[in-house]
Amino acid sequence: MTALLSTRDLVVGYEGRTVLDGLDLDLPADAFTVIVGPNACGKSTLLRTMARLLTPRHGAVLLDGTAIRDLPTREVARRLGVLPQSPLVPEGITVADLVGRGRQPYQRWWRQWSAEDGRAVEQAMTLADVAGLADRPVDTLSGGQRQRVWIAMTLAQDTEALLLDEPTTFLDLAHQVEVLDLLHRLRAERGRTVVAVLHDLNQAARYADHLVAMRAGAVVAAGPPHEILTADLVRDVFGLDCVVVPCPVTGAPLVVPARTHTSAAPAAVPAPAGPSVGDA
Amino acid sequence: MSASTTVLPGRSLLRLGPVAVRVRRRPVLVATALLLLLAAAMVLSLCLGTPYVAPADVLRALSGAGTPYDLVVLDLRLPRAVLAALAGAAFGVAGTLIQSVARNPLASPDVIGVTQGAGLAATVALTGGAAAILVAPAALLGGLLAAVLVFALGARHGLAAQRFVLAGVAMAFAFRALTEVVMLAADPIDGLRAQVWLIGTLAGKGWTEAAWIAATLAVLLPVLLWAGWALHSAALDDDTARSIGLRPVARRIGLAGTGVLVAATVTAQVGAVDFVALVAPQVARRLVRAERPPLLCAALLGALLLVLADLAGRRLLAPTQLPAGVLTAAIGGPYLMFLLLRTRGRRS
Numbered sequence: 001m002t003a004l005l006s007t008r009d010l011v012v013g014y015e016g017r018t019v020l021d022g023l024d025l026d027l028p029a030d031a032f033t034v035i036v037g038p039n040a041c042g043k044s045t046l047l048r049t050m051a052r053l054l055t056p057r058h059g060a061v062l063l064d065g066t067a068i069r070d071l072p073t074r075e076v077a078r079r080l081g082v083l084p085q086s087p088l089v090p091e092g093i094t095v096a097d098l099v100g101r102g103r104q105p106y107q108r109w110w111r112q113w114s115a116e117d118g119r120a121v122e123q124a125m126t127l128a129d130v131a132g133l134a135d136r137p138v139d140t141l142s143g144g145q146r147q148r149v150w151i152a153m154t155l156a157q158d159t160e161a162l163l164l165d166e167p168t169t170f171l172d173l174a175h176q177v178e179v180l181d182l183l184h185r186l187r188a189e190r191g192r193t194v195v196a197v198l199h200d201l202n203q204a205a206r207y208a209d210h211l212v213a214m215r216a217g218a219v220v221a222a223g224p225p226h227e228i229l230t231a232d233l234v235r236d237v238f239g240l241d242c243v244v245v246p247c248p249v250t251g252a253p254l255v256v257p258a259r260t261h262t263s264a265a266p267a268a269v270p271a272p273a274g275p276s277v278g279d280a
Numbered sequence: 281m282s283a284s285t286t287v288l289p290g291r292s293l294l295r296l297g298p299v300a301v302r303v304r305r306r307p308v309l310v311a312t313a314l315l316l317l318l319a320a321a322m323v324l325s326l327c328l329g330t331p332y333v334a335p336a337d338v339l340r341a342l343s344g345a346g347t348p349y350d351l352v353v354l355d356l357r358l359p360r361a362v363l364a365a366l367a368g369a370a371f372g373v374a375g376t377l378i379q380s381v382a383r384n385p386l387a388s389p390d391v392i393g394v395t396q397g398a399g400l401a402a403t404v405a406l407t408g409g410a411a412a413i414l415v416a417p418a419a420l421l422g423g424l425l426a427a428v429l430v431f432a433l434g435a436r437h438g439l440a441a442q443r444f445v446l447a448g449v450a451m452a453f454a455f456r457a458l459t460e461v462v463m464l465a466a467d468p469i470d471g472l473r474a475q476v477w478l479i480g481t482l483a484g485k486g487w488t489e490a491a492w493i494a495a496t497l498a499v500l501l502p503v504l505l506w507a508g509w510a511l512h513s514a515a516l517d518d519d520t521a522r523s524i525g526l527r528p529v530a531r532r533i534g535l536a537g538t539g540v541l542v543a544a545t546v547t548a549q550v551g552a553v554d555f556v557a558l559v560a561p562q563v564a565r566r567l568v569r570a571e572r573p574p575l576l577c578a579a580l581l582g583a584l585l586l587v588l589a590d591l592a593g594r595r596l597l598a599p600t601q602l603p604a605g606v607l608t609a610a611i612g613g614p615y616l617m618f619l620l621l622r623t624r625g626r627r628s
Contacts, residue, residue: 073525112300
């Protein structure tokens with residue numbers, strides 16, 4: 001596997017508290033990588049550090065083998081698109097205008113727009129399915145539409161890789177699937193490298209080519225979901241007892257929490273039908 | 281120069297050789313209208329007064345034809361009208377830059393302490409027996425020092441908007457209190473002169489002051505051209521700004537620093553004229569319906585406001601002259617209340 005993004009001996013912390021301590025990780029190119037883990041395990045910190053939104057105390061993030069902090073931030077912005085967790089929508093800004101901001105790394109104050117900029121913005125809006133909203137103020141849109149607009153902005157940057165920090169949080173299930181399908185298409189049809197932090201293990205298993213499971217600032221397992229996602233791993237990472245069955249739609253591993261105190265009614269958990277608790 | 285239509289909706293592209301500038305159409309219309317209004321207001325301010333000069337005579341005097349009104353129009357009224365326009369424009373520019381960095385419509389040089397710092401320094405100079413020629417440099421220095429203090433206090437978390445404004449408001453109060461102390465301790469006549477300076481007036485001022493402001497704006501022109509573009513992304517949060525390859529903290533320091541420099545310069549020349557820097561950017565923003573104050577329109581609106589305020593100050597209670605700062609405060613106070621009420625209404 002060729003790694004587009006790697007970390008070497010990465011140490012990151014906030015004011016005295018160390019979150020990541022000596023992390024080595026390679027994220028494959030041309031793949032959809034999903035990072036999962038319990039709250040406060042450092043997955044967002046990892047993503048934000050790889051996106052150069054946080055500066056590591058020690059170690060380095062490598063983009064195609066070059067330390068990212070040695071690259072001019074404009075150049076990084078042409079190769080790496082980043083969608084932070086809950087970006088602030090400037091009051092009254094229109095969709096086309098916000099998506100156009102994604103062209104910033106290609107612009108200068110004396111050269112504020114090119115035909116290429118126009119093409120990239122149009123294509124990004126079409127891909128993210130927000131072309132019909134071009135003239136609408138972003139703050140009047142629904143959560144799902146808004147998230148697609150932000151994704152369109154990062155697409156307008158025309159980068160080989162995209163990093164997204166919990167892109168489905170605050171969206172209802174249908175909108176979550178919509179966003180994840182879009183990311184899948186970007187990988188499958190456009191050959192983009194996509195890296196996302198997700199909360200939902202089953203969505204992660206369904207969409208990821210490469211899954212990274214983290215706990216307490218360290219990577220516990222990394223690899224294709226059907227190889228690494230087992231009941232043992234879920235117990236190890238989340239401290240949750242579960243059964244793992246194949247998803248009836250995609251065949252990907254599906255994590256079903258086992259009997260807990262609140263679901264203690266008899267027969268609430270049917271015996272796993274068919275194969276494998278923790279298949280390989 | 282050609283215009284292309286393949287840009288974003290409501291936008292045109294102006295090309296001039298390798299230069300390509302994206303322009304919104306509405307601000308261009310608003311700017312044109314403001315420019316015409318400004319020209320009309322300036323002609324009006326050259327006409328009105330004792331003696332009254334008819335517009336035709338004003339235009340003839342301006343064209344250099346030589347009229348009996350040359351002294352009144354060209355030597356007495358024109359310098360003051362030009363100064364009002366330049367100072368107003370500078371206040372508009374300073375307010376736009378500072379408000380955009382602070383992401384707060386209530387921030388402006390007179391809210392974050394720059395004006396009060398200049399006022400304190402000017403009061404010390406005026407009451408301490410310094411030569412008249414030293415008052416403006418002292419005020420400039422005071423304004424800049426105040427800004428450095430505010431920046432230092434607000435510097436943690438990369439000059440984050442909230443912190444920066446709060447530090448400024450606190451400093452403004454401190455400077456004002458110190459100014460009062462200096463004034464009370466001073467000779468009453470000197471105290472009165474300081475009082476007039478603090479309100480801000482254009483009376484007795486003209487080409488010299490205008491030249492200082494014009495020179496500052498001219499030197500800063502390349503920076504202002506950059507700022508007009510940089511303001512474009514000032515409304516984005518820091519993470520988003522970084523992700524598209526910007527350096528938000530350096531950018532804020534550059535924009536706010538430019539705003540402070542302009543504010544301190546103009547305040548040093550015309551005194552603490554309140555509210556123009558506060559009001560002009562926000563009204564301009566509403567006129568162009570943008571998500572941020574537009575630099576050029578705010579400058580033109582500031583110029584228009586101050587020309588009209590100075591004219592009203594000269595004429596309302598003639599022959600008594602009201603300082604322009606009184607008039608701008610009279611307009612600005614109610615506007616500020618309106619803005620406060622509106623902001624609260626929208627959040628809830």
